[in-house]
Amino acid sequence: MSILDSLGPRICILGPSNSGKSTLAEAIARKRGIPAIHLDQLFHQPFTDWRPRPEAEFLHLHEEAIAQEKWVMEGNYTRCLAPRLERATGFIVLDVSTALSLFRYVRRAWFERDRRGALEGSLDSVKWQMIHHIAVVSPPNRRRYVEIFERISLPKVRLATTGELNRFYRAERLDG
Known part of the structure; x- marks a missing residue:
């Protein structure tokens, strides 16, 4: 059985902003034939600037999304993580x-117009608020995600480097 198979039909992906969660979710969704759910798309209104x-x-x-029978869901939104993890059958953390x-x-x-997980009808642009979020807010969150990973009893995978992520893609035959 592959690592991906051991994660079951409902996979939760956590990790810092811009760590590759959306790309990984889409690759898993294609491989497994299950929906990819991007929490940013649920949280933000389409056709707005986020x-x-x-x-x-x-x-x-x-709630509607986690009630589905099968999914790979990416995004953090830890205030509603508990019910998501109760439904999840597997867990991946990108670090x-x-x-x-x-x-x-x-x-x-600057360069990706058809980005996986992008907000419908919105173009990404460099924002100081997002740079601050990545540089200042994300490091403590990253540590929290690893602590969650260590405590959780679900089948799980931690991918902490680009090399580990690339090896996971190859081993699971994901076309990223």
Whole structure:
């Protein structure tokens, strides 16, 4: 049995911003024939410059999404992580460096127009608020994600470097 098979039909992916969660979720979804759910798309209103939905609406969309029989769901939103993990059958945490996250953010904002997990009708642009989030807010969050990973009893995978992520793609025959 492959590592991916051991994660079951409902896989939760956590990791810092711009760590590759959306790309990995899409690759797993294609391979397994299950829906990829991008929490940023549930949290933000489409055709806006990343304007949040009302909290109650987001939580309702999150509930509907986790109630599905099969999914690979990426995004953090730890305030609603507990019910997501109760439904999850497997867990992946990406733990890439802050420098790599910043590089990927700038690259995606300037060069990627059809990015996986992008907000419908919105173009990414470099924003100081997002740079601050990646450089200042994400490092403590990254440590929390690893602590969650260590405590969780689900089948799980931790991918902490680009090399580990690339080896996972190859071993699981994911076309990223």
